[in-house]
Amino acid sequence: xxxxxxxxxxxxxxxxxxxxxxxxxxxxxxxxxxxxxxxxxxxxxxxxxxxxxxxxxxxxxxxxxxxxxxxxxxxxxxxxxxxxxxxxxxxxxxxxxxxxxxxxxxxxxxxxxxxxxxxxxxxxxxxxxxxxxxxxxxxxxxxxxxxxxxxxxxxxxxxxxxxxxxxxxxxxxxxxxxxxxxxxxxxxxxxxxxxxxxxxxxxxxxxxxxxxxxxxxxxxxxxxxxxxxxxxxxxxxxxxxxxxxxxxxxxxxxxxxxxxxxxxxxxxxxxxxxxxxxxxxxxxxxxxxxxxxxxxxxxxxxxxxxxxxxxxxxxxxxxxxxxxxxxxxxxxxxxxxxxxxxxxxxxxxxxxxxxxxxxxxxxxxxxxxxxxxxxxxxxxxxxxxxxxxxxxxxxxxxxxxxxxxxxxxxxxxxxxxxxxxxxxxxxxxxxxxxxxxxxxxxxxxxx
Amino acid sequence: xxxxxxxxxxxxxxxxxxxxxxxxxxxxxxxxxxxxxxxxxxxxxxxxxxxxxxxxxxxxxxxxxxxxxxxxxxxxxxxxxxxxxxxxxxxxxxxxxxxxxxxxxxxxxxxxxxxxxxxxxxxxxxxxxxxxxxxxxxxxxxxxxxxxxxxxxxxxxxxxxxxxxxxxxxxxxxxxxxxxxxxxxxxxxxxxxxxxxxxxxxxxxxxxxxxxxxxxxxxxxxxxxxxxxxxxxxxxxxxxxxxxxxxxxxxxxxxxxxxxxxxxxxxxxxxxxxxxxxxxxxxxxxxxxxxxxxxxxxxxxxxxxxxxxxxxxxxxxxxxxxxxxxxxxxxxxxxxxxxxxxxxxxxxxxxxxxxxxxxxxxxxxxxxxxxxxxxxxxxxxxxxxxxxxxxxxxxxxxxxxxxxxxxxxxxxxxxxxxxxxxxxxxxxxxxxxxxxxxxxxxxxxxxxxxxxxxxxxxxxxxxxxxxxxxxxxxxxxxxxxxxxxxxxxxxxxxxxxxxxxxxxxxx
Numbered sequence: 001x002x003x004x005x006x007x008x009x010x011x012x013x014x015x016x017x018x019x020x021x022x023x024x025x026x027x028x029x030x031x032x033x034x035x036x037x038x039x040x041x042x043x044x045x046x047x048x049x050x051x052x053x054x055x056x057x058x059x060x061x062x063x064x065x066x067x068x069x070x071x072x073x074x075x076x077x078x079x080x081x082x083x084x085x086x087x088x089x090x091x092x093x094x095x096x097x098x099x100x101x102x103x104x105x106x107x108x109x110x111x112x113x114x115x116x117x118x119x120x121x122x123x124x125x126x127x128x129x130x131x132x133x134x135x136x137x138x139x140x141x142x143x144x145x146x147x148x149x150x151x152x153x154x155x156x157x158x159x160x161x162x163x164x165x166x167x168x169x170x171x172x173x174x175x176x177x178x179x180x181x182x183x184x185x186x187x188x189x190x191x192x193x194x195x196x197x198x199x200x201x202x203x204x205x206x207x208x209x210x211x212x213x214x215x216x217x218x219x220x221x222x223x224x225x226x227x228x229x230x231x232x233x234x235x236x237x238x239x240x241x242x243x244x245x246x247x248x249x250x251x252x253x254x255x256x257x258x259x260x261x262x263x264x265x266x267x268x269x270x271x272x273x274x275x276x277x278x279x280x281x282x283x284x285x286x287x288x289x290x291x292x293x294x295x296x297x298x299x300x301x302x303x304x305x306x307x308x309x310x311x312x313x314x315x316x317x318x319x320x321x322x323x324x325x326x327x328x329x330x331x332x333x334x335x336x337x338x339x340x341x342x343x344x345x346x347x348x349x350x351x352x353x354x355x356x357x358x359x360x361x362x363x364x365x366x367x368x369x370x371x372x373x374x375x376x377x378x379x380x381x382x383x384x385x386x387x388x389x390x391x392x393x394x395x396x397x398x399x400x401x402x403x404x405x406x407x408x409x410x411x412x413x414x415x416x417x418x419x420x421x422x423x424x425x426x427x428x429x430x431x432x433x434x435x436x437x438x439x440x441x442x443x444x445x446x447x
Numbered sequence: 448x449x450x451x452x453x454x455x456x457x458x459x460x461x462x463x464x465x466x467x468x469x470x471x472x473x474x475x476x477x478x479x480x481x482x483x484x485x486x487x488x489x490x491x492x493x494x495x496x497x498x499x500x501x502x503x504x505x506x507x508x509x510x511x512x513x514x515x516x517x518x519x520x521x522x523x524x525x526x527x528x529x530x531x532x533x534x535x536x537x538x539x540x541x542x543x544x545x546x547x548x549x550x551x552x553x554x555x556x557x558x559x560x561x562x563x564x565x566x567x568x569x570x571x572x573x574x575x576x577x578x579x580x581x582x583x584x585x586x587x588x589x590x591x592x593x594x595x596x597x598x599x600x601x602x603x604x605x606x607x608x609x610x611x612x613x614x615x616x617x618x619x620x621x622x623x624x625x626x627x628x629x630x631x632x633x634x635x636x637x638x639x640x641x642x643x644x645x646x647x648x649x650x651x652x653x654x655x656x657x658x659x660x661x662x663x664x665x666x667x668x669x670x671x672x673x674x675x676x677x678x679x680x681x682x683x684x685x686x687x688x689x690x691x692x693x694x695x696x697x698x699x700x701x702x703x704x705x706x707x708x709x710x711x712x713x714x715x716x717x718x719x720x721x722x723x724x725x726x727x728x729x730x731x732x733x734x735x736x737x738x739x740x741x742x743x744x745x746x747x748x749x750x751x752x753x754x755x756x757x758x759x760x761x762x763x764x765x766x767x768x769x770x771x772x773x774x775x776x777x778x779x780x781x782x783x784x785x786x787x788x789x790x791x792x793x794x795x796x797x798x799x800x801x802x803x804x805x806x807x808x809x810x811x812x813x814x815x816x817x818x819x820x821x822x823x824x825x826x827x828x829x830x831x832x833x834x835x836x837x838x839x840x841x842x843x844x845x846x847x848x849x850x851x852x853x854x855x856x857x858x859x860x861x862x863x864x865x866x867x868x869x870x871x872x873x874x875x876x877x878x879x880x881x882x883x884x885x886x887x888x889x890x891x892x893x894x895x896x897x898x899x900x901x902x903x904x905x906x907x908x909x910x911x912x913x914x915x916x917x918x919x920x921x922x923x924x925x926x927x928x929x930x931x932x933x934x935x936x937x938x939x940x941x942x943x944x945x946x947x948x949x950x951x952x953x954x
Contacts, residue, residue, distance in 0.1 A: 005572040006521065006555045008548070013522025029934065032495055035591055037622035038522070039495015040856075043878055045525030048532050054881055058934035061856040061879045063495040070624055073595065087492035087947065091859065092934045103520050103592050104623050107561060133520030134556050134592055364548070365579070397548060415528045 002335055007363035008397055010307065010332050010414050011174060012049075013133030015102045016042040017141025020050075020173035022098040023059040024200040025149075025209070029094030030058070033081045033112055034102025036067035038133075049414055051176040051421030064088040068104055077110045085115065089124055095206050096153065098145060099128035106132030120152075127152040137333070139225045139307075142171045146229035149209075151236060157214035160239065164215040165189065165264075167198040168229075169222030170246065170427075175309065176416040180425020180434075181246070185221060188257060188428050191274045192266055213237035217264060221246050221256075221427070223342050224308040224334075245346055246309040249317040249432030250282050282429040289440065298443055299323055301387050303371065303401070305330040305394030306413035308339065312346045314393050314412065317432060319354040322439075326354055327387065328374055330394070332362040332413070364397035368404060391439065408442045451640045451735050454601060456633035458625035460486050462731075465832040467626045469853035470860065470945025473826075473843050476851050477836065485831070485853075487951030489626075496855045497829075498622030499631035500590055505530050505679040506635055507618065508549045509706045512583040514576045514613070515551040518569050518600060519590030527551050536897055537706075540683050552576060556592050565598045570607060577611040584614040584643075584709035594621030614709055616642050627830050628855065629727055629806075636732035639704060640739075643712040671767070673698050674721040674742070676729045677705045680808070681902065682895035688903035689724060689750060692760055695776050696769050704732075716740045720766055724750055724759075724902065725807045726834035747837055749807045752815025752907050753781055754841075780904045787908055788819075791915045796820040798918070801868065801883075803827035803854075803861060804876035804893045810838030812874060812893060812910070817845055819911055824868040825850040827861060829876070852945070858882035862933055863944035872914060887928030889921040 012020065015034060019042055022030035032038060043060045046053050055062060066084040068077040081099070089097065097119075099112050116128035129148040131141045146168065167186060170178045182198045189196045197208045197215065213233075218241035220230050230241040242263050247256040254275050261271035292298065302324045304314045311331040318324040329347065334340055340360065347356045359370050375387045390407035392398045396417045402409035411419050412426065412435075426435045450456060459465040466485030469476055479485065500523060507515045508530050517524030531549040538546035554572050556565045569587065576585050589600045604615040616638045620631050673693060677686055690700045701707075703715050715721070721736055721744040723729040733744035745766065750759040757777050764773030799822045802809045806828040813823045823842065828835060831853045842849050850868075854860055856879045865873070865886045873883035874893040883890050891914055895901035899909045 002555065003557060003559075004555065005516075005568060005575070006553050008527065008551060009521050009525065009553050009555065011521060012525065013520050016522045016525070035498060035623040036493070036496045036626060036855075037498020037500055037628075040497035040501050040878075041522060041524075041526050043495070044501065044529040045522070045527075047878060048528030048530075049525070055878075060881065061495060061497075062858050062882060062934065065493055065495040067490075067493040067496060067626075068623065069489075069626060073623055083491055084493065091492060091936060091939055093936050094934070104595065107592070107595055133522045134558055134561050136557070137521055365550070400548060403545065417528055417532050 002333060002362060007365060010362060010395060010397070012042060012045060012138030012141065014131040014135045014137065014141035014144065015100060015133050016045065017138025017171065017174060018100040018129055018131040018145045019059070019063065019141070020046070020138065021142045021145040021171075022100065023056050024172035024178070025096065025206075026204055027095040027206050029088065029092050029097050030063055031085055031088050031097055031099045032063055032065040032102060033077065033084070033099055033105045033110065034065060034068065035104050036065070036069075038102045039063045039065050046173055048417045050173045051416040051419050053173055053176065053421070058092060058094070064092055073104055073108055076108060077105050078115060081110065081112060081115050085119055085126070089119070095125060097124065097126040098148070099126065100131045100145065101129070103132045103134050106130055106135065125153065138174045139171055142174070143226055143229045146226055147232045150229060150233045153210065154213045154237065155210050156237065157211065159214065160216045161214045162216055163193060164195045164197075166212050166215045166218045166239075167196050167221065168218070169220040169226045169243070170309070171225050172200050174307070174414055176414065176421045177412075177425050180423050181427040181431065182425070183423070184425045184428035184431050185247070188253070188274070188278070189219070189260065192257065192261060192271065194264070213239065215239050217242060219244070219260060222309050224339055246313040246427060248313045248426050248435065249321040250279055250429055251320040251351060252313065252316050253278070253428050253432075278429045282432065285433050289436065292440065296443070298440060299325065300389050300391040300408070301325045301327050303328045303330070303390065303392045303394070303407070305332060305367065305392070305398050307332055308334060308343070310413045312343050315347060315356055316350060317435065318393070319350050319352045319356070321432060322436070323352070324391070326356050328357050328359065328371055330367055330370070331358065331360050334360055364401070367398070368401055371401070371405070391442075393439070408439075410438055410442055450731065451637060455619045456630065456637040456731065459627035459630045459633070459832065460625060462633075463832045465627045465629070465830050466853055467830050467855065468948045469831065469851065470948050471851065472847070473839055473849040473851045474847045476831065476853070477839055477843065480831065484950055489949050489951060490857070490947045491949060492859070492947040494857050494859060496857065497628050498620075499625060499628045499634065500524070500588070500620045500622050501526055502628050502679065503588060503618065503620035503631040503635060504551075506631070506705055507586050507588060508551060509534055509679060510584065510586070511706065511708050513586060513709055514580050514582045515586040515588055516554060516569070516572050516576060517551060517588050517590060518554045518565060518598065519556055519592050521553055521555045523590040524551055524553055524588070537683055540897070550580060561592065561596055564596060565593055566603050569598065569600065569603050573603070573607050573611065573615065577613050582613050584616055585611070586616045586618055588618045589621055591622045594619070594624060614642060616709070629830060632728050633731040635704065636735070639712050640732065640735050643709055644716055646713055668699065669717055670719050671698050672718045673700055673763075674715045674718045674736075675700050675702050676721065676723045676725070676733070677702050678725045678728050679705045680805070680894050681705070681724070682897070682900065684900035685895050685902040685906060688900050688905045692756075692776065692903055693722070693763070696760075696764055696767065696772055698767070716742070718742055720744065720763070722763055726837075727806050727832055730834065749811035749838065750902050751808065751811040752818055753784065753904065754818055755811050755814060756903050756907065757781070784904050784908055788911055791911045792820060794915050794918065795911065797822055798872060799824045799868065799870040800872045800874065801825045801827065801861070801864060801870045802874045802893065803856070803879065804874070805829050806831060806835045807838065808893060810835055810842065814838055814841045815907060815910065817842065823849065824870055825852060825864050827852045827854055829855045859935060859939070860944050862886060862935060863940055863942065866940040867944070872918065882933070884924045884927055885931055885933050887925050889917045889924055891917050
């Protein structure tokens with residue numbers, strides 16, 4: 001999270017992230033306790049930022065919301081919230097209700113937890129999170145809702161079940177590919193013999209979520225997102241967690257599976273067997289495109305722009321699996337030094353040893369200047385070593401950068417407004433193939 | 448004039464007694480609105496809606512050569528991810544092969560700023576925006592948080608103005624302050640009136656030797672110069688259609704405020720007449736232009752559909768004593784149009800329809816669909832005020848009991864009405880149409896879209912043609928209904944649709 005002003009922010013606010021998280025949970029109804037415009041504002045952002053993600057079950061302009069007004073701000077909004085919840089549970093069918101606050105109600109300090117408690121005592125499955133927009137970005141809102149879920153919805157399970165794990169760290173809607181990304185990893189973990197609860201996919205249900213505390217391990221496929229929630233989980237339910245950077249493609253996914261296997265003391269032969277099978281499948285398809293890669297010279301200089309999950313993950317895949325030249329990697333957030341150290345450490349250890357220049361910048365219009373500093377400009381030389389052919393993998397804000405350097409462009413990180421995303425994911429082996437399909441399709445689009 | 452001299456535009460509940468929640472018959476609405484019954488109306492169950500920031504950014508983001516600073520938390524202004532896409536498409540349609548993403552900044556107010564105030568961060572942002580982008584104007588757009596922590600955006604703008612080359616435009620769109628999102632129009636016009644209408648001294652210098660011929664030419668030109676007020680939901684096709692009609696009357700047209708360059712706004716003070724295409728959008732500004740600059744205005748009809756476009760054109764022509772010319776235009780346009788509409792009429796006849804969107808667009812479109820022989824079974828305008836009465840009256844002529852549901856989206860009321868009234872078609876605002884779609888009925892978005900026209904005669908044709916097309920194959924929404932459900936319990940559909948609405952006001 002940056003503290004200065006931002007050009008075209010690449011994130012929802014905390015309330016937005018909280019709302020996306022609630023909307024992505026099965027059979028869950030969000031109740032916003034906020035001003036009347038937050039619902040619309042978040043939805044307009046979501047449609048254009050998350051690959052045309054729609055309202056779903058009870059999102060968009062249907063989200064129950066207290067729509068507090070000036071008089072509520074003056075006299076307090078608890079009464080309005082109580083009335084709103086009362087009517088919501090009567091009108092809107094859900095097995096879990098999540099109350100979340102916005103800027104106004106956090107500033108005036110409405111005590112939503114006492115409202116939530118009062119309904120819980122009546123037997124309503126309801127939790128609450130203070131997620132005022134000024135508290136942080138969408139990633140923060142995600143973490144805060146998970147914390148509330150772990151604290152107040154999960155059934156305590158002192159007895160852990162061998163082979164059961166929970167999976168998170170991919171943030172709904174901040175990552176337009178979240179369902180596909182979780183699904184790909186979920187299937188791989190299943191192949192290791194694990195039972196997986198991943199909260200946000202079509203294969204997850206509220207019963208499994210409620211029993212999540214009986215897992216033996218929480219797997220966070222991010223070094224940053226959902227980590228605070230993992231600590232809360234550990235503290236309350238005594239389930240340890242392992243965090244591993246989002247794995248895209250075979251190199252990273254091999255390591256991911258080995259890490260999980262070792263941590264859960266799965267027979268190494270089982271792990272190796274799964275990896276071998278997946279690699280075989282992956283290279284079966286790579287074999288199909290190897291001609292084009294070599295005949296059309298599909299190696300590219302790459303500029304990668306993305307959040308703390310995508311920037312390192314895409315860079316590693318492009319450098320280590322695809323043999324691209326990852327000249328500049330732009331992480332669009334993170335002022336915290338410890339987070340920066342972690343990313344640097346990750347990118348210093350690429351198997352390709354490709355030297356990546358890593359910068360932190362969120363303002364799209366500034367990235368071209370970073371690139372100009374990195375790569376000597378054309379000044380009319382007869383023989384000029386151009387950054388060409390090049391490719392920019394970023395958000396739709398990077399379209400202009402790509403155009404200015406004559407590069408191909410694929411939108412992966414938020415905001416994603418020039419692609420429609422359904423069930424696609426880029427994680428794992430299948431995700432690597434999907435990403436290659438999308439990248440190479442851009443390269444041949446004008447043929 | 449007195450409003451403009453105040454620091455902020457008043458909210459529309461106060462200025463116009465505008466109504467935000469109502470359910471009942473149109474004739475009761477008309478009667479009781481006159482009595483001021485609805486100023487404080489509200490709901491006991493609400494759904495996430497739209498505040499004035501959203502229409503605010505949709506206009507301000509369109510201004511060329513302008514950087515918009517949304518002063519607030521990181522999420523406010525994020526609608527730009529959708530609004531920017533529409534603006535980008537417009538640029539491409541206008542022939543720009545290298546369209547730019549719109550430029551806006553968030554001051555990204557955090558917990559520390561909430562405690563210690565956001566003015567320092569705003570100052571830094573304004574100075575850096577001026578240095579980095581060198582725009583003609585910088586908008587300082589206030590959202591909820593600065594409104595509650597007491598940041599003085601007008602003071603900051605006034606203090607910084609001498610230090611920057613851009614014109615600074617403070618605009619107040621604090622979402623919690625009004626329930627009528629149309630207050631945003633007043634807020635923007637308020638800032639334009641205060642900051643962009645004055646000519647610089649060098650503009651006003653007269654040549655030493657007067658050029659009488661040039662002066663006379665200019666005088667004639669200005670006697671035929673009009674301000675056409677556009678709205679952000681218009682398409683390029685809409686603007687071209689209305690300009691075409693005004694040019695047919697021999698008028699020269701300038702468009703304000705959407706997509707108008709900040710440096711050009713001042714020429715609005717030179718026109719002979721201001722013309723609204725959406726009365727509830729423009730009254731605040733047009734009344735000011737009349738009071739301060741003596742420019743009369745027309746502000747009554749919304750040029751959607753044949754009868755409305757005719758009346759709109761007649762009113763303008765009457766001002767210029769061009770009634771005969773207007774009648775000739777109307778006769779030739781409508782004769783041709785009616786022939787073109789012939790193949791669609793039978794298919795549209797008797798089809799039931801519900802409409803939902805901004806006040807004028809909803810009501811005026813409903814009038815047009817009635818003309819086309821469709822049966823308007825309910826209208827759901829986003830708010831209601833005195834400007835809607837002209838169109839409501841036309842609807843009441845056909846059906847005095849027509850159900851009116853004043854609601855800014857609130858799809859739960861819409862879902863109930865759809866279940867009860869069983870329309871064949873729904874025309875709704877962007878991003879609420881899915882709730883009609885999930886009821887299984889075909890939907891026409893109530894705007895021109897990328898390639899279509901909505902306003903004027905060509906718009907009247909396009910609306911009919913598109914409805915005819917959409918009714919041809921409604922399989923997508925039919926299948927959708929079979930496979931996904933709405934979130935409400937079954938008994939909601941049997942319940943009274945307006946039971947959560949509370950009247951409130953000066954009854």
